[in-house]
Amino acid sequence: MHENLKYTLRLDESIKEFRSFNAMNRNTIQSRAEIGDWQPIYSDIKYGTHYFLYGKFLGEKDGDDFIINKIQLYLQNYTGSVSIGFNGYVAMDIVDQMDENDPDNDPRYTYRKKYYLHIGLEGFKMESKTQNYPEDHTTPLNIRLKQGDILITNPFFTPAIPDISLIYDNKNRNESNFVDDLFMERMGEDVFITPEGEEALINLHLLDLISEESLLTAGIDDKKEPTKTKLIKAKAYREARGITFACRPENAFFQIN
Incomplete structure (x- = not known):
């Protein structure tokens, strides 16, 4: 049951690009729209801190599809003593064809694809609470999404201080x-x-x-092959120490407006 529970990510050309918290006048309609357009994609607890990841998926409609040109990310620390932030790493992988036993298979979405969004985080990084992908602001992602495609958010951590x-x-x-x-x-x-x-x-x-x-x-043999997860460079590390939530929110369902 729990693997079928997902966030709904609204893809809409009217979603406003985030500029800067410092430039905001929270009393204006435009600034309130920028804040209101953040959509949750992940939540967890690390270092005793409960945090949420939010995203903006900016792009344009093309027929029944939506083309994402840029992703903006925001991290909100809610409770806990350690402030978590971004370490600068973001990457995306695509699964073009899912296994027939995949719980995300759905006969209503024959051509459904899965997108894994790998996000690097670090403790004691409050100064880095927003992240753009791509960072250069000039090269569009040009990722074509269809109604019902799935996003799986996969954060990983680098050592803190x-x-x-x-x-x-x-x-x-x-x-x-x-x-x-x-x-x-x-x-x-x-x-x-x-x-x-x-x-x-x-x-x-x-x-x-x-x-x-x-x-x-650190005293680690750099030639040693990882044993549990033999990840290649395009993949990000996913912690092997277990999950905090019995049903951790990490999957999202794309809805094109």
Whole structure:
């Protein structure tokens, strides 16, 4: 049942592009429209912080289809002590043909496609609460969507404040003032990178988000093959430590207006 519960993402040419929170006069109709057009695409809890991801899918109709030229993302921290933000990485993968046993198969949408939106996040990043994809503002995405296509949002994390956690300092890690529990664990006097954290760091290296030098100083063999998820460079790491919600909101259904 739960895999069929989805957000509804409205695709509409009238959706306003977000400019800047600093430039907003929240008493004007235009600014209120910019805020009101953010649509939820994901929610979770990390570092004890409940956060939501919102998106704007900007483009134009072409017959019965909708062509997305730009995606804007916004992260709202709701509760918790650690502010989460974007680390700058966004990528999209397309599944042209779903397996017949896929729960998203629906006879009403014969040509349905799945789009995976990989979004990089990081703790203690309050200054980075918005993200554009593509970042250059000039190259349109030119992604053609049909009514009923599916978006799956796939966030992943890079280590937070490594100068304090000492995640990349294998020799002095036991002196860490912050044990990043997405990657690390404390056991008495010992602070170490977990097997899941090691796998995550290797995959972040495959995405060019962590240097080979950082892996080596963390005490990780950069030639080791990830065991649980053999991700290629086009894929983003999805945490293997389990989910916080029994039914985590991550899927969305595109509706063309």
